[in-house]
Amino acid sequence: MVDVRNSIKEWIEALLKEGLYLMRELKKKDDSRFRAGYQAWYTRGLPIVRQLLPERLDEFTNLYDDKKALYDISGYLLDDNPSTGEFRHAYMIFVQQYRIFESAQTRIDDVLTNIHGLVQAEILDSELDAAIELWKAGHIRSAGTIAGVVLERHLAKVCSSKNLKIVKKNPVLSDFNDALKDAGVHDTANWRGVQRLTDIRNLCAHARDREPTKEEVDELIRGVEKITKTIL
Numbered sequence: 001m002v003d004v005r006n007s008i009k010e011w012i013e014a015l016l017k018e019g020l021y022l023m024r025e026l027k028k029k030d031d032s033r034f035r036a037g038y039q040a041w042y043t044r045g046l047p048i049v050r051q052l053l054p055e056r057l058d059e060f061t062n063l064y065d066d067k068k069a070l071y072d073i074s075g076y077l078l079d080d081n082p083s084t085g086e087f088r089h090a091y092m093i094f095v096q097q098y099r100i101f102e103s104a105q106t107r108i109d110d111v112l113t114n115i116h117g118l119v120q121a122e123i124l125d126s127e128l129d130a131a132i133e134l135w136k137a138g139h140i141r142s143a144g145t146i147a148g149v150v151l152e153r154h155l156a157k158v159c160s161s162k163n164l165k166i167v168k169k170n171p172v173l174s175d176f177n178d179a180l181k182d183a184g185v186h187d188t189a190n191w192r193g194v195q196r197l198t199d200i201r202n203l204c205a206h207a208r209d210r211e212p213t214k215e216e217v218d219e220l221i222r223g224v225e226k227i228t229k230t231i232l
Contacts, residue, residue, distance in 0.1 A: 008048075012105055015045050019098045026091050035077055036137060038094075040130040042073075045101050047126045052104040063097040073097070128228070131221055135214070141204045144217040148173070148201030151224045155180065155194070158231055173198045186231055197223045 018041055025034040042064055049060045065074040076082060076090040127150045135143035155176035159166065164179045177198065181191040200220040203212045 008108055009105070012048060012101075012108075015041065015048070016098075016102060016105075019045075019101065023091070023094060023098060026087075026094060031087070038073065038077065040133045043129045043133060044126045048104050049101060052107040053100065056100050056103075060097060060100050063093050063100075125228075128221065128224060135217055135221060140212055140214050140217050144200060144204030144212050144220050147217070147221045147224045148198075148205055151194070151197060151201065151220075151227065152176065154224075154228045155231070158185065173201065180231070190231065193223065194227065197227075 018037070022034050022037055022041060025031060025037075046061070050057050053060070062069070062072070064072060066072045071086065071089050071093070073090060073093055076086060076093075079086065082090070127146055131143045131146040131150070134140075134146065152173045155173065156171070159176050159179050162183065162185060164183050164185075166175055166179055168175055174195070177191060177194045180186050181188070186194075197220050200212060200216050203210075204217065204220075
């Protein structure tokens with residue numbers, strides 16, 4: 001339980017740090033980095049708000065897309081030439097959204113028993129959604145790296161749920177894959193499939209002789225989507 005709490009706290013802290021960075025970028029006249037990074041931030045933060053602050057979920061989502069409001073962040077992102085006033089309005093909206101997300105930190109201990117499995121599952125899904133957004137935006141290596149993290153966390157969770165012991169102090173993806181095969185959780189075909197995805201992940205996460213291709217990372221993302229739904 002402590003590991004789960006720490007994992008969620010680390011996840012929130014990372015998104016808060018990323019949010020502050022986006023906030024600074026939004027204040028600049030050249031807001032291209034905010035535009036490039038906001039969707040992934042929102043996608044990854046949404047399940048945290050949904051599980052920890054359900055009473056503020058509508059407020060959080062409406063700041064992004066509110067059909068009744070004159071202006072929201074989605075409208076700002078669609079505006080290629082916003083005015084100075086629109087810049088300021090978008091900034092204030094994002095600050096408000098950030099503050100809502102920030103308050104999630106105070107709720108972790110109160111609701112942890114109810115979200116033990118739910119948040120982890122949603123975090124994996126949201127990370128994969130973020131990887132897809134990055135892939136669509138052309139950030140191929142980053143998308144593959146995030147998808148690889150999802151795969152490793154999922155296999156680690158499966159090993160833990162089945163009480164499989166890993167000898168290494170700091171196991172990696174291939175160690176979890178081997179343990180699941182040795183325990184008969186998945187067969188040789190699945191083991192080879194995970195090895196293939198691991199190779200693509202390594203190509204993304206480490207400097208190599210060449211860049212990963214868009215097709216390879218698409219294969220990785222689709223493979224991780226399938227594994228998280230079938231290897232449980």
